[in-house]
Every structure is written in structure tokens, then in C-alpha cells.
Amino acid sequence: MRSVTMAITLGLILTPVYQAWSQHEGHGGMGAMPMSDPVADAKREAESRMNKLTKLQDKIDAVEQQLEDKKLAPKKRLGLEKKLKKLYEKKDQLLAEGHGNSHKRHHAAAPAVDNPAAETPCAPGSKCAGEATYICSMGDYSGPMTKDGRCPKCGMTLQKK
Incomplete structure (x- = not known):
């Protein structure tokens, strides 16, 4: 009698669990995603x-x-x-x-020529009228201020000479 009651109880518990498992295709529902x-x-x-x-x-x-x-x-x-x-x-x-x-x-x-900010409108070493010279603290660049204010070679901020 006890085993019959246990089997019925177990059947009532496991049937809804099995139905839910089969509806979402198992494995955490990954099959339905x-x-x-x-x-x-x-x-x-x-x-x-x-x-x-x-x-x-x-x-x-x-x-x-x-x-x-x-x-x-x-x-x-x-x-x-x-x-x-x-x-x-x-x-x-x-x-x-x-x-x-x-x-x-x-x-x-890429060579520095491809970078328009690296191009200097004046000849190297000459001063343009009214333009200050800016230098890179690493010594990579000396010339007029670039558009973004950074050295075209290393990216450091240019400082006025």
C-alpha cells in the first residue's frame, strides 16, 4: 500500500515536470532560442x-x-x-x-607625407611671417602648430619654442 501511494505521488510530481521539460525542448530552453x-x-x-x-x-x-x-x-x-x-x-x-x-x-x-597635419607650409628651418614655432618634447617635430596640437609622429602635445 505504501509503495502504491509513493508511486502515485511521484507520478503526480514528475508528470508536470516532464511536460514542462518537453515544451521548452530541454537543456535550459536553448533549442527554442x-x-x-x-x-x-x-x-x-x-x-x-x-x-x-x-x-x-x-x-x-x-x-x-x-x-x-x-x-x-x-x-x-x-x-x-x-x-x-x-x-x-x-x-x-x-x-x-x-x-x-x-x-x-x-x-x-605610412610615411608622414600622408598626414596633412604633418605637412609644413614653409620650408624647414625658415620662419613664416607671423607664425610661431612649436616643438615636440620628444624632439620628433619642429614647425607650425598642427591642426590637433599634437606631434604627428608620436602624438605628444606640442609646446611653443
Whole structure:
């Protein structure tokens, strides 16, 4: 009698569990989940990266606009230059993520002539009328201020000579 009661109780408990198991195809429901589309995932990732780059460029533009102010205190200017350097590093990281290692190799092999910021409008060693000379603290660059205020070779902030 006891074994019959136990069998009925066990049957009542296990039947709903088995039915639930069979409805969601077992294994935590993984069989019922749709498979991810690699193309759609890559597209979503690229859109996300582009949104991040756009927001980052807006921040860079805002900091560069603040740096154009001639009345800016030296301490504030130094802080903004540090912030700008960090923003450019973050931008380079995002760009490197999008292009993989081939992006880094391309920049390492590219001559400085390809970089418009590296081009100097004057002959080397001569001073243009009304332009100051800026130098890199690493000694990689000497010439007029570049568009982003960084050395085209090493990325350090240029200082007035």
C-alpha cells in the first residue's frame, strides 16, 4: 500500500515536470532560442562604434574650441590639453577596434607625407611671417602648430619654442 501511494505521488510530481521539460525542448530552453546572425551582429557593432566615435568627436571639438580661447589660464589650458590627449587616445582605440590589427600596421608603415597635419607650409628651418614655432618634447617635430596640437609622429602635445 505504501509503495502504491509513493508511486502515485511521484507520478503526480514528475508528470508536470516532464511536460514542462518537453515544451521548452530541454537543456535550459536553448533549442527554442533563435540563432544569432553574424552579419547583423557585426552591423550592430559597427553602428555602436560609429555612435561612440561621433560622440567622442563632439567632445574633441568642444575641447578644441575651448583651447582656441587666448585668455585661457595656463593651468586650465594644460588640463584641457591632457583631456584632449586622452580623448584622442580613446578615439584611436575605437578606430583600431574597427579595423583590427591591419589599421595599426597601416599607420606604422605610412610615411608622414600622408598626414596633412604633418605637412609644413614653409620650408624647414625658415620662419613664416607671423607664425610661431612649436616643438615636440620628444624632439620628433619642429614647425607650425598642427591642426590637433599634437606631434604627428608620436602624438605628444606640442609646446611653443
